[in-house]
Every structure is written in C-alpha cells, then in structure tokens.
Amino acid sequence: MSFKKLKYLAASLLILSLFIAPAAAHGxxxxxxxxxxxxxxxxxxxxxxxxxxxxxxxxxxxxxxxxxxxxxxxxxxxxxxxxxxxxxxxxxxxxxxxxxxxxxxxxxxxxxxxxxxxxxxxxxxxxxxxxPSLFTIGAGLGWIVGIAGIIMYLQARKELKNKNK
Structure with a gap:
C-alpha cells in the first residue's frame, strides 16, 4: 500500500471515529x-x-x-x-x-x-x-492518532528505503 493511500485511510478513519456514538456498556x-x-x-x-x-x-x-x-x-x-x-x-x-x-x-x-x-x-x-468524561474520550482519540502516526512513519520510512535502492 502506498504512503499516499495509507495517509488517506488513516485520515478517513480518524474523521469517521468522530461520528461514532459513545457506547454505554453499563448504564x-x-x-x-x-x-x-x-x-x-x-x-x-x-x-x-x-x-x-x-x-x-x-x-x-x-x-x-x-x-x-x-x-x-x-x-x-x-x-x-x-x-x-x-x-x-x-x-x-x-x-x-x-x-x-x-x-x-x-x-x-x-x-x-x-x-x-x-x-x-x-x-x-x-x-x-x-x-465517559471528555478526558477519557480525548485520551482514546490520542491513542488512535498516535498509533496511526507510527504506522504512517514506518510506511514512509520503508518507501524511502525502497526509493534509494
């Protein structure tokens, strides 16, 4: 998967996550x-x-x-x-x-x-x-963005190595 596609996928997942209703596992x-x-x-x-x-x-x-x-x-x-x-x-x-x-x-x-x-x-x-508190929601979104960022960094690094060969 190219870096550009991965970037769009991560951005789409992040935007879609904003529209997910909070789950009430235990009201x-x-x-x-x-x-x-x-x-x-x-x-x-x-x-x-x-x-x-x-x-x-x-x-x-x-x-x-x-x-x-x-x-x-x-x-x-x-x-x-x-x-x-x-x-x-x-x-x-x-x-x-x-x-x-x-x-x-x-x-x-x-x-x-x-x-x-x-x-x-x-x-x-x-x-x-x-x-859930706003802090909990923000922390969850932070994890999602952080993991997506690591994945994009590793993908970009891999593509850069392939270009330099």
Missing amino acids: VYMSWTQTGDQVQIHAYYQGNDPMANCDLTVETLDASGKATAYITGKTDANGDYTFDLKSGVSSYRVKVVEGEHAVSKKIDVNSGSSGSGTGGGSSGGIFGTEG
Missing part, C-alpha cells in the same frame, strides 16, 4: 423510596445488575442549593442503601460511584419541620447515566 441508574423518616436508595446497572459495594455520598441541600456533606457509606450486595432524614432538610443529593461509573441525583423528600416523614412511600424515578 447506571438510581431509584429511591421514602418511608417515614428514611430514604432507601437502589443503584443498579443497565440490565438490573446491582451496584454492589459501591461508594455512596449523601449531601444536604439548602434553599440556595449549597451542598453540605451528610453521610458517606457503601451500597450493600443488592445495590441498596438506607439513610435517615435530617431534621428540617427536604433536599438531598445522592451520588453512587464505582470506578468511572457514577450516578448523581437531587432528591426532594416530603418532610415536616420536625424531620418526620409525611410521604410514606413516595418514590423517585429512574435516572439516566453519566457517560
């Missing part, structure tokens, strides 16, 4: 249920596989949206975690993380000023995934 989802003074979180992957033993952070949110750390812990083997409502707080942000898989969502609960739950079974919906 991450979260649902929640409030029962009395407690909220139960259920975190799971696409296909209903539980996010077992994953790091979990609960923050309280004030009226202005300012977050304050409240609880840290780990989900159980079923991807579940239960926490008690804090008196006077009705908004929380819950984040579950395992490696690059993460889901973070604001939860508004029904609580009175005393902290006692009045919702008795209100439930949160299913929330979407957080995809």
